[in-house]
Amino acid sequence: MDRESEELLKELCPGLEIPKSSKAWITRSNKALAKTTHTRDVYPVVDHTRGEGPWVYDLQGNQYIDVTAGVGVRALGFRHPGIIDYERRIQEFIREVPGQDFDVIPQTILAERLAAIAPGTHEKKVFFTTSGGRAVEAAVKSLIDTKHRHRFVAFRPAFHGRTGYSLALTASKHVHKDFYPQGLDVVRSPYPYCYRCPFGQKEEECDLECARYLRDSIQYEGTDIAGIVFEPICGEGGILPAPGKFVRELRKIADEVGAGLVSDEVQAGLGRSGLWWSIEHSNVVPDYICSAKALGVGFAFAACIGPAPMYTDWGRHSETFGAEPYVALLSLAQLHIIVRDGLLENVRNRSKQLLSGLRDIQGGSRIIGDVRGLGLMCAVEIVSSRDKMKENIDLRNTLLNNCVKKHGLWIIGAGRNCLRFLPSLNITAEQIDIILERFGNAVKDTG
Numbered sequence: 001m002d003r004e005s006e007e008l009l010k011e012l013c014p015g016l017e018i019p020k021s022s023k024a025w026i027t028r029s030n031k032a033l034a035k036t037t038h039t040r041d042v043y044p045v046v047d048h049t050r051g052e053g054p055w056v057y058d059l060q061g062n063q064y065i066d067v068t069a070g071v072g073v074r075a076l077g078f079r080h081p082g083i084i085d086y087e088r089r090i091q092e093f094i095r096e097v098p099g100q101d102f103d104v105i106p107q108t109i110l111a112e113r114l115a116a117i118a119p120g121t122h123e124k125k126v127f128f129t130t131s132g133g134r135a136v137e138a139a140v141k142s143l144i145d146t147k148h149r150h151r152f153v154a155f156r157p158a159f160h161g162r163t164g165y166s167l168a169l170t171a172s173k174h175v176h177k178d179f180y181p182q183g184l185d186v187v188r189s190p191y192p193y194c195y196r197c198p199f200g201q202k203e204e205e206c207d208l209e210c211a212r213y214l215r216d217s218i219q220y221e222g223t224d225i226a227g228i229v230f231e232p233i234c235g236e237g238g239i240l241p242a243p244g245k246f247v248r249e250l251r252k253i254a255d256e257v258g259a260g261l262v263s264d265e266v267q268a269g270l271g272r273s274g275l276w277w278s279i280e281h282s283n284v285v286p287d288y289i290c291s292a293k294a295l296g297v298g299f300a301f302a303a304c305i306g307p308a309p310m311y312t313d314w315g316r317h318s319e320t321f322g323a324e325p326y327v328a329l330l331s332l333a334q335l336h337i338i339v340r341d342g343l344l345e346n347v348r349n350r351s352k353q354l355l356s357g358l359r360d361i362q363g364g365s366r367i368i369g370d371v372r373g374l375g376l377m378c379a380v381e382i383v384s385s386r387d388k389m390k391e392n393i394d395l396r397n398t399l400l401n402n403c404v405k406k407h408g409l410w411i412i413g414a415g416r417n418c419l420r421f422l423p424s425l426n427i428t429a430e431q432i433d434i435i436l437e438r439f440g441n442a443v444k445d446t447g
Contacts, residue, residue, distance in 0.1 A: 001059065005049045022059050042401050043410075051078030054424055054431055056410055064410040065434055069422045071412065072235075072267040072377075075294035075334060077424035083297060086333040090326060099128055099323040106328035113335060114305055117276045120285035123308040128322030130300040132266030132292035133161020136229065138304035139262045139288040140165045140184070141317050146309070147260070149226035152184055153214065155191040157237025157415065160229060160264055169229050172237045172415075187221045189214040191234050192246045195370040195381060196389070203243070211249040218257060225259040227288075232278035233268040238415025239372060239379030247282035260287035266302070270294045271338050271425050273375035274348035281374065297330040343425045347375045350427055354378055357436035358421075367395055367447050378421040379414055391417040399446040406445060407438040 001018075010016050019025065022044035030040065044058035051057065054066045054077050069075065076083060099107045111126035118124060127138045144150050154160070156171040168184035170176055190198045192210045199209035218225060228250055234240035254261040263286040268278040270291060279286055292302030301323070304310075311317055338344065355373055358380055362368040369383035382396035383389050396417045403409040403419070414420035423435065 001047050001049050020059060025059070042404050053077040053079075054427060062408065064404070064408045065431065065438065066410040067421045067423045067435055068410060068412050069424050070293075070298075072272065072293040072422055073296070073298060075270060075272075075297075075425050076337065077426060080337070080426075082337045083330065083333060086330060090329050093325055093329070095324050095326040097325060098320050099328075100318040100320065104323075104325045104328075106325045106332065107323035110323060110328045110332055111303075113332065114291070114303055117335075118289055118305045119277060119280055122285075124305055125308045125310045127304045127306070127310060127317065128328075129302045129304070129319050130321050131161070131163075131302050132264075132290065133163040133166040134319070135266065135290040135292050135302040135304045136160045136166040136169065136262070136264055137163060138310075138317060139229070139260075139290055139306060140169075140227065142288070142304070142306050142310045143227040143260045143262075145311050145316055147226045147258070149224050149259075150185060151187065151222050151225050153187045153189065153218070153225055153228040153230075153259070155230055155234070156188055157191055157193070157234055157240075158229075158231060159234075159236035160231075161266075185222070187214075187217050187225070189217050191230075191237065191240060192242055193234075193238070193240050194243065195372065206243070206245075208246060208249055211246060211253070214250075215253060218253070223257050225254075225257045227260040227262050228254050229262040229264060231264045231268060232282065233273065233374055233377050235267040235377070235420075236414060238381070238418045239377060239420050241278075241372065241374040242282070244282035244284075247279065247284050251284045251286075254287075260307075262286065262288040262290065264290045266290055266292040267422075268374075268377055270335075271344050271347060271375075272377050272422070274344055274351060275375075276344070278374060278377075294334070295331055296327055297334050299327045299330070301327050301331065338425065341426065346427075347425050350423070350429065350432055351375045351378070353429060353432050354421060354423075354436070357432070358439075361436065361440045361443055365443050365447075367392070367399070368443065373421070376421070376423050376425065376427065379418045380421075381415075381418045383417070393417045395447065399442060402442040402445050403439065407442045409435065409438040409442060411439075 006018050025045045026040045047057045047059050056064050056066045097104050115124040154169040159172040160166040160169040164183045168182040194203040263279040288306045290304050295301050358371045362371050366385050368380050369386050369389050370381040384392045403411045
């Protein structure tokens with residue numbers, strides 16, 4: 001951290017002590033911050049004053065190449081010059097306009113833009129909010145309100161958020177839900193986890209047992225379904241792309257029971273798959289799309305795109321914050337840059353390079369059981385041995401530690417025993433080569 005930044009902190013907090021080491025700050029963080037998802041024995045403290053593109057630094061000045069994109073938040077990497085330029089141009093604009101109560105031009109334009117790039121020619125509405133979980137809740141409340149039903153279909157594994165209704169739909173790790181009362185009646189069905197098919201099918205021979213199981217579950221548990229909520233790429237559960245034929249079958253089931261189909265694209269949307277929305281790869285039009293993370297360009301921001309009308313009356317759903325002028329303009333700027341710089345095509349090209357390289361590394365390793373992904377949302381699954389496919393959580397954790405501490409690869413886990421790769425949409429071919437080299441070396445060190 002530079003001297004100017006230190007002086008700023010001391011000005012804001014007179015008498016503040018600013019140690020130089022990650023260890024000292026981690027001790028303070030442990031004391032001051034509530035337990036959440038920090039992994040403080042792996043990651044050093046980030047220097048918040050530095051970072052460029054995919055490069056991030058710790059307090060000691062060590063450089064890492066980032067393949068997390070803030071778990072999908074930083075679509076264009078750190079300090080993108082185009083975003084910085086737009087921020088300078090709009091820094092004097094007012095921000096404190098509650099978008100649910102008062103109209104502002106950027107909010108309306110952004111809603112029109114999102115509706116235009118969403119699949120389908122039907123009339124759409126947009127509800128703005130502040131997180132992915134709240135975007136899912138906006139869809140849930142819309143379906144309850146308009147269909148007068150309150151039973152939903154969700155999957156296992158699945159992650160839709162940690163707030164009320166979204167938590168009820170989540171089934172990823174027990175720690176998310178233990179002892180919390182659930183707010184929805186949910187029919188649960190297995191997600192199409194093709195590497196570990198619960199029905200013993202091979203993907204190339206699959207006859208959609210998972211869809212048949214869902215149909216049976218609905219018949220047993222209740223056909224009065226308001227909505228089917230799913231991730232076209234199951235993210236936190238292990239980066240599992242749903243086969244197109246399964247997604248098309250979901251659309252049929254939703255239509256059969258008169259339910260809405262909700263595509264949760266909080267992590268997988270806005271170009272991460274190489275198209276604007278991951279569900280487009282299946283040629284399916286959902287009723288709702290939930291977007292967040294990348295949408296806010298680093299700010300807490302989300303949207304639910306749904307059919308008109310989304311709610312039966314004024315005030316049925318509202319929040320204080322959502323599409324403040326400043327954030328809406330930044331979001332529009334990012335959409336513009338993605339189109340201007342051809343980043344959807346870049347994602348498709350870099351995806352081929354990344355997956356091919358990961359499979360090459362898999363070929364020389366006994367511990368990588370599966371390589372999978374769509375666009376720049378990829379994962380490797382770590383096992384004790386490829387032939388037995390046994391999950392090895394401890395080995396995954398050792399590999400994660402080696403990636404970060406020994407090889408400067410800033411990476412995170414997914415599911416129980418996977419590592420996820422979410423580089424920025426503007427990652428270059430040369431940077432993918434660096435990622436693959438560092439990951440390959442970490443795999444060799446691990447086993």
